[in-house]
Amino acid sequence: MPAGIRRASLCASLFPWACALLLSTALCAHAAGLKSIAVLEFELVDDQHELAPASVEYDRLRAIHDQIEAAFTAEGLYRVVDTFPAAALIAQARARTTLHDCNGCELDIARALSADRVLIGWVQKVSNLILNINLRIEDAVTGDVVVAKSVDLRGNTDESWRRGAAALVRSMVEKGQGNR
Numbered sequence: 001m002p003a004g005i006r007r008a009s010l011c012a013s014l015f016p017w018a019c020a021l022l023l024s025t026a027l028c029a030h031a032a033g034l035k036s037i038a039v040l041e042f043e044l045v046d047d048q049h050e051l052a053p054a055s056v057e058y059d060r061l062r063a064i065h066d067q068i069e070a071a072f073t074a075e076g077l078y079r080v081v082d083t084f085p086a087a088a089l090i091a092q093a094r095a096r097t098t099l100h101d102c103n104g105c106e107l108d109i110a111r112a113l114s115a116d117r118v119l120i121g122w123v124q125k126v127s128n129l130i131l132n133i134n135l136r137i138e139d140a141v142t143g144d145v146v147v148a149k150s151v152d153l154r155g156n157t158d159e160s161w162r163r164g165a166a167a168l169v170r171s172m173v174e175k176g177q178g179n180r
Contacts (some may be wrong), residue, residue: 032102035116035179036084037078038109039069040090042121043098048128060158061123064133064165068121071169077178086112098122100136110140117180128156131166137180146180147172152178 043059046054072078083090086109093105100106100122110118121135130152137147149171151164172178 009042012100019070021123032078033179034079036081036082036114037117037119038081038086038113038115038140039065039072039119040083040099040106040109041065041123042123042133043100045098045122045124047124047126057067057123057125060161063158064123064161065121067162068135068169069120071166075169075173077169077172077177081115083109083113087105101131104143107138107140107143110138115140120174125156125162129154131156131160131164133168147177 005051041100044054044057044061046057069080072080089109089112090099093099093102093109096102096105100120106118106120110116116139119135119137119142121133123131123133125131132150132152134150135148136145138145149168151171152169153160153164
């Protein structure tokens with residue numbers, strides 16, 4: 001095989017790898033410019049806890065937490081940090097009260113994780129027909145609320161919870177509320 005053909009063949013086979021490397025470098029550079037956020041586990045405020053098994057809602061809380069983390073990353077809204085290193089601090093705060101009403105403990109958690117922002121989320125279950133998903137994003141240094149959102153759900157199903165979480169993220173994207 002002539003040298004020119006071998007070089008062309010080699011270049012053709014390396015081209016996809018080179019493109020992937022450039023793309024990943026660009027994505028990393030973009031992510032480095034994003035503010036970091038600690039997304040705390042969502043909590044349930046259940047006014048009607050006898051209407052449905054709690055385990056169903058707790059599975060849904062975990063699912064929307066994961067959905068929002070993934071969407072923040074995919075949409076380039078924030079750089080999500082792992083909250084596991086602050087698990088003991090989170091457990092200690094939860095032993096006293098709910099995270100969405102703990103009077104600043106969420107800021108201590110965010111600072112312990114060196115996060116720029118912290119997201120506190122909760123689902124209020126008024127009944128099996130009426131629920132709402134709430135989230136609040138705070139600046140870890142000042143405590144200022146930079147984003148506050150809520151979406152009402154009709155029906156207590158996996159699908160309604162997924163759609164509600166997606167609507168919150170979509171609203172943030174449409175209003176340019178990421179990386180604040």
